[in-house]
Amino acid sequence: MNALAGWLPYGVAAWILLCGLYGIVTSRNLIHLVMCVAISQSSTYVLLLAIGFRAGGTAPVFVGHPPRAPIVDPVVQALCLTDVVVEATVMALLLALAVQAHRRTGTLDPDCLRIMKG
16 A cells, blocks of 8 residues: 555656646647646646655754754755746746737637638
């Protein structure tokens, strides 16, 4: 049972990624497509947190820690925060592109956007 618990976050991250990819492939609306990209990218949060987790680990404040005490890696936490900022930027850009596509064509269907010309 303990070995399964070690792999559970990785399975959850893979499941979230696959759900997002399924939504991307089957999407018929640009806003839905953007939200599915956000879901796919949120799987990286679970993956990074699973990588940085240490059983019995404490915050990485080095004052008063005994030698060889397990601590949580602060680099993984910084990467997760950076991932949040990158996702917000990507979502803002994709939503702005969807709004412009709707203004120019009057539709959010990706198949109807192929008729646009330079």
